[in-house]
Amino acid sequence: MNYISIAPMIRGLCIDLAGKPQIAVCEPAKEGKAPARAMSVEIAGGDTEETIAGIIQKAYAAWKTAPLHAAPSAGGVLIPSCVSLTSDGKPEALYWIDDDLDSARKRLAERNDSPVTAPPAADGRLIDAAARASVVKNRVALVTGGAQGIGEEIVRNLAAAGALVLIADLNLEGARKLAEAVNAEEKRTAALALQVNVSDEDSVEAMCNAASESAGGLDLCVSNAGVLKAGSVLEQGLADFKFVTDINYTGFFIITKFAGRLLKAQSRTAPRWKTDIIQINSKSGLEGSNKNGAYAGGKFGGIGLVASFALELVEYNIKVNAVCPGNFLDGPLWSDPEKGLFVQYLKTGKVPGAKNTAEVRAFYESKVPMKRGCTGKDLVRAIYYLVEQEYETGQAIPVTGGQVMLH
Ligand SMILES: NC(=O)c1ccc[n+]([C@@H]2O[C@H](COP(=O)([O-])OP(=O)(O)OC[C@H]3O[C@@H](n4cnc5c(N)ncnc54)[C@H](O)[C@@H]3O)[C@@H](O)[C@H]2O)c1
Known part of the structure; x- marks a missing residue:
């Protein structure tokens, strides 16, 4: 058991008591520096996640009922801004708690351990459609493949709605550039960049540890990274088939394995959260795709994984769902002027009679009953719905303008 594994339990406890998300930033212990502390937890003797969660809960209950920290009469909850974990009486690790990353970091720099007052827990009222984006305010979200395309749209929208977004991508440079742009736009630390290869277990585990260390855990994990290599079943090489499947299908298993462990640890101390x-699946997860079997097969399989993981993880209050977008025609996959599908389909004559890329695009738009491609806004509405909807799991939601309908 290391401290990165304990961070989500502390965050879990705080979000549960406060009824709203709290960010816990971990600082490794420094030799010879006894921290000022608002709450101290002696963890000696705890060696499993379960026993340590129990120790933290007990210490918190004792702290909360101490006269100094009794809940204020206005109905809010006082939560400590600083929790230190000790082993054998020695300071080992510190967690600074606040409802946004910048505030938590500021407290860390100032070593300010005065308690935070959190508002009363949400009263469960329905949120109207216009306010739906508020469901992600102050929450910590991670988006794989977030550096460009659909992932970038999701990152930008979540950040604009008030979330802290971890942009996890194979392309670290791209993720960094986007994080910088988003932070400048939002005038706060709204995004952080992480490198990950979703088809590699060690890399995904390191990514989840980084999420734990920098924010204390996650509220929302969007598994978006995906690739496409079309090809006839009669001709496609096994290496290409495996490349697509390793990222789109196996990658989702790996992401759910490690993100699921993190969310499970949070649920130990926040069982109601x-x-x-x-x-992010695809319309090709709902119907076959000609000469594109590696992609469609992996996406169909993804829906089977979603339904199966949902059954298992519901015990920890983790919902698992899929969103199945139609063609995102404005993204680089379609619109890149050199490698995009519009150019490729024009060159290979896939759209009979098309004389330029505009005509290729018009052909694909005409296939959609709503006569346009899918946008980032369309997609995040589905994400907000899934986060807001507490009574659904294991589902696949099409966002295709009517192009694919459920049977
Ligand atoms: N573009 C569409 O029309 C469309 C439609 C339906 C579904 N989707 C799905 O949406 C998702 C995003 O597609 P997109 O069009 O934005 O793709 P994109 O190629 O524009 O972006 C994909 C991102 O994933 C990253 N990535 C690739 N391999 C990775 C790996 N192994 N680990 C981590 N990151 C990796 C890339 O660096 C890139 O930033 C995919 O799952 C795709 O199947 C796309």
Whole structure:
């Protein structure tokens, strides 16, 4: 058991007591520096996640009922801004708690351990459609493949709605650039960049540890990274088939394995707090795709994984769902002027009679009953719905303008 594993338990406890998300930032212990502390937890003797969660809960209950920290009469909850974990009486690790990353970091720099007052827990009222984006305010979200395309749209929208977004991508440079742009736009630390290869277990585990260390855990994990290599079943090489499947299908298993462990640890001390894993699937996960079997097969399989993982993880209040977008025609996959599908389909004559890329695009738009491609806004509405909807799991939601309908 290391401290990165304990961070989500502390955050879990705080979000549960406060009824709203709290961010816990971990600082490794420094030799010879006894911290000022608002709450101290002696963890000697605890060696499993379960026993340590119990120790933290007990210490918190004792802290909360101490006269100095009794809940204020206005109905809010006083939570400590600083929790230190000790082993054998020696300071080992510190967690600074606040409802946004910048505030938590500021407290860390100032070593300010005065308690935070959190508002009373949400009263469960329905949120109207216009305010739906508020469901992600102050929440910690991670988006794989977030550096460009659909992932970038999700990152920008979540950040604008008030979330802290971890942009996890194979392309670290791209993720960094986007994080900088988003932070400048939002005038706060709204995004952080992480490198990950979703088809590699060690890499995904390191990514989840980084999420734990920098924010204390996650509320929402969007498994979006995906690739496409079309090809005839009669001709496609096994290496290409495996490349697509390793990222789109196996990658989702790996992401759910490690993000699920993190969310499960949070649920130990916040058993009522609901969290989400959302796979960005595709309309090709709902109907076959000609000469594109590796992609469609992996996406169909993704829906089977979503339904199965949902059954298992519901015990920890983790919802697992998929969103199935139609063609995102404005993203680089379609619109890149050199490698995009519009150019490729024009060159290979896939759209009979098309003389330029505008005509290729018009052909694909005409297939959609709503006559346009899918946008980032369309997609995040589905994500907000899934986060807001507490009574649904294991579902696949089409966002295709009517192009694909459920049977
Ligand atoms: N573009 C569409 O029309 C469309 C439609 C339906 C579904 N989707 C799905 O949406 C998701 C995003 O697609 P997109 O069009 O935005 O793709 P994109 O190619 O524009 O972006 C994909 C991102 O994933 C990253 N990535 C690739 N391999 C990775 C790996 N192994 N680990 C981590 N990151 C990796 C890339 O660096 C890139 O930033 C995919 O799952 C795709 O199947 C796309």
